[in-house]
Amino acid sequence: xxxxxxxxxxxxxxxxxxxxxxxxxxxxxxxxVLAEASVFAERTHCSARTTMRSRVGIVAMPILRQALxxxxxxxxxxxxxxxxxxxxxxxxxxILSLRxxxxxxxxxxxxxxxxxxxxxxxxxAEEIGVSPEALYxxxxxxRTKSELRERAS
Amino acid sequence: xxxxxxxxxxxxxxxxxxxxxxxxxxxxxxxxVLAEASVFAERTHCSARTTMRSRVGIVAMPILRQALxxxxxxxxxxxxxxxxxxxxxxxxxxILSLRxxxxxxxxxxxxxxxxxxxxxxxxxAEEIGVSPEALYxxxxxxRTKSELRERAS
DNA sequence: CATCGGACATGATCGGGATCATGTTTCAAC
DNA sequence: GTTGAAACATGATCCCGATCATGTCCGATG
Numbered sequence: 001x002x003x004x005x006x007x008x009x010x011x012x013x014x015x016x017x018x019x020x021x022x023x024x025x026x027x028x029x030x031x032x033v034l035a036e037a038s039v040f041a042e043r044t045h046c047s048a049r050t051t052m053r054s055r056v057g058i059v060a061m062p063i064l065r066q067a068l069x070x071x072x073x074x075x076x077x078x079x080x081x082x083x084x085x086x087x088x089x090x091x092x093x094x095i096l097s098l099r100x101x102x103x104x105x106x107x108x109x110x111x112x113x114x115x116x117x118x119x120x121x122x123x124x125a126e127e128i129g130v131s132p133e134a135l136y137x138x139x140x141x142x143r144t145k146s147e148l149r150e151r152a153s
Numbered sequence: 154x155x156x157x158x159x160x161x162x163x164x165x166x167x168x169x170x171x172x173x174x175x176x177x178x179x180x181x182x183x184x185x186v187l188a189e190a191s192v193f194a195e196r197t198h199c200s201a202r203t204t205m206r207s208r209v210g211i212v213a214m215p216i217l218r219q220a221l222x223x224x225x226x227x228x229x230x231x232x233x234x235x236x237x238x239x240x241x242x243x244x245x246x247x248i249l250s251l252r253x254x255x256x257x258x259x260x261x262x263x264x265x266x267x268x269x270x271x272x273x274x275x276x277x278a279e280e281i282g283v284s285p286e287a288l289y290x291x292x293x294x295x296r297t298k299s300e301l302r303e304r305a306s
Numbered sequence: 307c308a309t310c311g312g313a314c315a316t317g318a319t320c321g322g323g324a325t326c327a328t329g330t331t332t333c334a335a336c
Numbered sequence: 337g338t339t340g341a342a343a344c345a346t347g348a349t350c351c352c353g354a355t356c357a358t359g360t361c362c363g364a365t366g
Contacts, residue, residue: 015247017263021256021260023251024247025243025247026243036236036239037239037240039232039236040233040236040237041236041240068232069229072222072225075225075229075232076228078232079192079221079231082232082235082236082239083189083191083192083194083235084190084193085235085239086189086235086238086239086242087190087191089239089245089246090190091178092242093249094168094177094178096246096249096250096282097282098176099352100352100353101352101353103174106170107174107176110170110171118313119312119314119362120313122313122314126250129249129250130353131353131354131355132313132314133314133315133355134352136313136314136315137315139314140316252322253323254322271332271344272332272333272342272343272344273343274343275342275343285343285344286323286344286345287324289343289344290323290345290346292344293345
């Protein structure tokens with residue numbers, strides 16, 4: 001049981017359903033922390049997996065727990081970090097509970113985020129829980145719409 | 154800006170999209186804490202709303218922040234709480250990213266949870282992001298299946 | 307440059323679930 | 337017991353998005 005710091009690449013936290021299904025609990029990109037939520041857990045049934053060549057830092061849980069108990073400032077900083085993660089996860093759940101690709105994309109963009117460049121859109125499709133094709137179509141729809149608006153000017 | 158402790162009833166944390174859409178960020182039942190994720194945020198664009206008669210405790214954010222900075226044990230406990238919330242939110246997002254009512258219900262039940270009694274199923278439908286009708290049908294399907302299994306014995 | 311793989315793009319088809327409609331059960335309040 | 341509201345239940349319809357298929361574009365590699 002360890003904590004992982006993703007330095008380069010991408011690592012995913014996976015859960016193995018007892019029926020064999022695997023699902024993604026967390027995707028951690030560069031600078032992100034993986035499995036923070038497991039620091040206080042005694043047992044976990046999760047595993048991690050890289051999706052590309054990656055560099056990661058590893059911190060053993062017991063050491064981290066000691067450090068948290070000893071260093072109040074660290075504990076506070078850690079709580080702040082978890083706070084951010086809670087918000088992020090809730091926001092994602094909120095988006096996933098919307099119906100329709102358009103609504104999900106809107107909601108995703110409403111976080112002040114920008115449409116990823118070509119090459120990174122499949123990741124977005126996964127994040128908002130739609131098929132890549134559906135996302136491409138929605139983007140194409142918006143492209144033509146904004147072109148129509150331009151023409152009108 | 155305050156933290157709410159739900160003693161009775163249910164309170165929901167809502168987000169107001171700038172296009173007028175409202176979505177649920179968190180549903181807090183008895184014993185739960187509402188808006189923990191906002192403790193470290195300077196600004197939030199969320200509001201809370203009760204869905205039934207409720208009793209809630211209120212803690213002003215500045216006071217909580219002071220207490221967290223002063224009391225290391227509290228900070229640690231708070232981190233532990235946030236840890237649980239992160240896991241819960243991620244699990245929900247994971248469920249919502251599954252396709253099909255059956256898969257979502259399976260996944261929800263796989264957490265060691267039990268099908269709620271009649272009267273509480275609409276809440277479950279909301280949580281796993283399906284219409285009540287779809288959930289009723291899925292439950293009915295399983296009922297008939299288990300009846301068939303019984304008859305065979 | 308040729309090749310090759312992966313993402314982008316778009317058409318065609320199909321199914322699952324949202325939605326509407328209608329009826330039944332349940333339970334609380336009077 | 338009666339009434340009324342909300343949840344449970346199930347049928348019918350329809351639409352959106354998953355999926356399959358096909359093709360183009362682009363960047364990396366030899």
